Amino acid sequence: MTEIRATDPSSWKTGPITPPLLHHATFMTLDVNAMVEFYELVCGMHPVYYGHDAAWLTNDLANHRIALLKLPGTVPPINKPHSAGLHHTAFEYATFDQWLDNYERLAAIGLEPHICFDHGMTMSMYYADPDGNGVEIQVDNFRDWGMSKEWMWASQEFAADYIGAPFDPAKLVEARRAGLSPDEIHERTYARQYVPEGYVPVLTFPDPWPDRIAADPTLLDGVPAPDAAPEHVLEPQG
Template sequence: MAEPTLATDQLGVFRSELAPKQMAHLVVRTARFHEAIRFYRTMFGAEIAFANRRFCFLTYDHEHHRIAIIRMPRPLRLLSHFNRIGRKFYGIDHVAYTFENLHQLMRVYERMKAAGYQTLWATNHGTTTVLYYEDPDGNRLELQVDNFDTAEELQQWFASGEFEKNNLGVNFDPDLMLQQLRAGVPEKELKRQGAAWPSGKRRIAGMRAINWRTL
């Protein structure tokens, strides 16, 4: 039996009386201590708030730490292979971060690419335009920007049935996205499904977008 869903007119306005003030931080145990610090500092432009031989606090805003990295013995590096495979089938799949706008998201993409980090998957889920990455231990992160400016627009899109037909997304080319954004193409246009894709190339959407890498 399907669980009852939130009424569409409550989207964007509903707030549980038990809703936390904020998500405070993410804690990562790793045998790739310095690699992890570099990855998260690059992704978020984070600064080190405190560090010693055992752990490191990273912050990217007013909070004293948004990411804590705990150093584990080097032999435990082998466990990261099981982590990469295991999360594809069970447990927490990923953690998602929302950015202010498409320009900011693509600045992160440009920064990560320059540092040698590859995007695992660039897709438009309909609700959001997203980039997926994995940290040095295979923990997956989703970086996203909302596609709709208002709850009303989102409600209309849900009601259209498009999300029911394809709730996985339509892939986009992040290099082309960045190029078109710099050329002045409006964000609203680039956040439509099917945008920023090479002309004449078959689109990758829905289940066709799922493979061992993107799973």
């Protein structure tokens, strides 16, 4: 590739003329059941196929958006919050009220986001799945991808601070019940009027693995190899 660029610049293409669309993310896991339960609860994803060692989940017309694999040899991560790799996946609601209603639904059963930011183009709440992966639930502040993309590209605000303003989601619920519009809430949030009490900056998710390993040290042995070659079709869960 280097030789082509050096000898014939006109033939060098920086990318495909028709780019593929992002379709799904795949996670290696030690507990397929816990992960399926989490993504169903938080993101409304249901299994298209669900086996003992794998599952493929979707919440739209695609055949799957998340895949979960319990592969032989898989071991717990070390220092998960600070290891290079995937930080989070993201899911978007069409409206502010749908987004806020989802927060209230999860908060009612004790599931709270670990990180909340108004990034300018989106308002985002970040949860952690059972393996310590981040899951962003967001709503577009512009309600238009073209406009939010242009704001990210052109705005001085995003260039100066691409993280944005932290917020307490319970305060957003209060503001909405008081009659403020989504745009008014976004404006006040971005102006840092809803910062949590005693806020301490954090951009990483809690590490569940030390406690899990303490409870079950055999996790360090990893997923054992099957005694025989795996079947083409896994036995579904009952």
